[in-house]
Amino acid sequence: MSTATQRDPIGWLALPAVAYLGLVYALPLVFLLARSVTGPEGFTLQLFGQFFADPYSWRVIWNTLRIALLTTLVCLLIGFPVAIAMARAKGLMQVALLVAIILPLSIGVVVKAFAWQIVLRRDGVVSQFLVGTGIWSEPQRLLFTETGLVMGAANVFLPFMILPIYSVVKLIDPRLSEAGATLGASPLYRFRRIFLPLTLPGLVSGIAFVFSMSVSMFVIPSLLIGDRFQMLATLTGRSFLLMRNEALGSTTAVVLLVMAVSIVVASSWLAKRLGGSQ
Amino acid sequence: MTAIERVASALVWAIALFAIVFLLTPLVVTVAVSFGSSAVFTLPPPGWSMRWYNQLPATRGLWPSLATSLQIATLSTLVSLVLGTLCAIALVRGRFAGRDAIATFLVSPLMLPGLVVGIAMLQGFKAVGLREAWPSLLVAHVVITMPYVVRTVLAALSLFDFTLIDAARTLGCSYGKALRKVMVPALAPAFLTSAMFAFLASMDNYPISIFFTDAWTKTLPIQMLQFVEERPDPVIAAISAGLILLAVIALIIGDRLVGLRRLADF
Incomplete structure (x- = not known):
């Protein structure tokens, strides 16, 4: 043949x-x-007309975007330095970082969200730590608060910020920065003009990953903040599973889908423009 | 090194240490609670005990849901491995238009909201008269596992030197034997790691599975969330600790097969 x-x-x-x-x-x-x-x-477009005419829908959309933005910001502020550390780390530190990032990736979201229910309690480890260091004067409950939700979500999505940034940072030739230094560029200038532009594709894809996952998360808000605080995905889930309101559920599902697809399309367009490898 | 660089570098390492603690906190807390004697999640626990593990055999609904999850994860991973590998071969060896688009399409279920995909499938399955939970779960989970197989096997195949097969055939191997003796061993790590991640993704899936369960057929995450809502006690921590152990074993296997650094390739 x-x-x-x-x-x-x-x-x-x-x-x-x-x-x-x-x-x-x-x-x-x-x-x-x-x-x-x-x-x-x-x-x-009647269903969408109804949906967008309701002030409650706008509150849900605002909740969704606000939590997703905060989660993405927290992940970026922690994830960017960690990606740099990972590219430089050797020996035990490198193993510890790799394990801490990869192990949680293979553990289900129900397990992690349940763990955060324990961590965020009034007598949980976060409260104990903050009281112990004197930042808080008395124990407080973070469970069922927006702060607690962002902490839990940032914890679950952090690896998806670190890994794309790490994949570009590890390819950057350290001699570029040395060359800049030889030519008299200050550290800040070198970071802004040499390092940052080279890591931009990784930053874009990390931000897109975390933002789109935060917009569509369902289990984490269900367990960490409860029914009184609705996001698009939890409202979609509730409409189908509890309220049996398929019209509302389909509408929010389509709004969510359009958001997620726009994020993916916008980020891949941006990554291509920036000359990224992926 | 200037002062600014020293400060920046110290900050980077401090944040890295914080991140290690932050990322591992939920896992450590879960395991600690599961071995604690307290029923109200006190940390550190007042004493250590195995009582939550001893309750596992008698926990209603746990074992059937674990069995369902294992069956669905195994079968959907196998189907994805076959279909995904065939497709990856076509994408690497074929010379037809739209190969990038096909690769993106097959990986896209990872990028869309699981809940929306679940709702769409639920309505689609209803329309064609598929109502039983178990087959619906299997059909849906192939979509969940496919991206992992396509992504990893595609990457491995594009590095594979296909002239090795011609070399084996020149040396007297039949085509089938050449595939078996040359290509399969070279791709084995890719098969195993992609199968592992696909299996775990299926085992852990909540937002799609939730639409295809009924009173008798539940997957483990669905059953666990029901436990959390009905009676939150450290038995759930004991189940979680079991799943964490599974992830640790998977990580060790992954490390042996391709190394931790390659697992971090994204």
Whole structure:
């Protein structure tokens, strides 16, 4: 059997996987989108009109964006230095960093969110630590607060900030900075003009990962802040699982989907413009 | 080194140490609570005991959900390995248009909100009359596991030197034997790590599974969240500690196979 003479039969090997995901995953998503803009008389944006006319919806959207932005910011402030440390670390420190980042990645979100329920209690380790160091005068409960939610979410998503930044930082040639120093550039100038531009693609993809995961998180807010504080994903879940309100659930699901897709598209466009490798 | 650089460097290491503690805190706390004698999560525990582990065998709903999760994770990983590897071969060896688009499409379930994908599938499955929980879970979980296989096997295959197969055939191997003796061993680490991550992703999935469970068929994360809501006690910590142990074993295997640094490649 000669494969060279035929016109690329090996391409057909892609068919089963593509057909499977097309039928089981892409087609239902298209139907979800189509149904959300279809009424009894054909095309309509009525469901979205209703949704966006309700002030409560705007509060939910604002909750979602605010928590996602704060979570992303916390992850960036911790993740950027950690990625730099990881690229420089040797020996035990490197192993410790790698284990601390990779191990939580293979543990389910239910396990971690449950652990944070314990950590954020009034007698939990965070409260004990802050009272012990004198920052707080008395123990406080962080569970069911926005601060607690951001802490838990940042903890779960931090590896997704660190790893993309690390993947570009480790490729930066240290001689570039030395060359800058030889030419009289100050450390701050070298960071801003040499280091930062080179890490930008990693920063963009890390921010996009964490932001889109924070926008669509469901288990973490369910366990760490409860029903009184709704985000788009928790409202979507509740509409389907508890309230049996499929119209509302489909609408919020589509809003969430559009947000997530825009983040992915915008970040990959930005990464390409910045000349990133991924 | 100037003063600014020294301060910056000290800050970087301090934050790195903080991050190690921060990232490992939930795991350490869970394990500590699971071995504690206190029922109200006091830390440090007043005494150590195995009482929560002793309750595991009699915990209602735990073992059936674990069995369901293991079955679904194993089968969906196997299906994804076959379909994903075939597709990766096509993408690396084929010369047709849209290969990048196909790769992005197959990895995209990772990037979309799980809940939305779950809702779409729920409605899709209903439309074609698929209502039973177990087959629905299996069909849905192949979508969850596929991205891990495609991503890792694709990366490994694009580094594989296909002329080695021609070399083996020149030396008298049949085509099948050449694949078995040359390509499969070279790709074995990729198969194992992708299978491991796919398996764990399926075992841990909540937002998609929640739409395909009923009173009798639940996956472990669904059952665990139900425990958390119904009766939060350290038995859940004991189950969690078991899952953490599983992750530690997976990490050690991953380290032996490809090394920790390669696991961090993103």
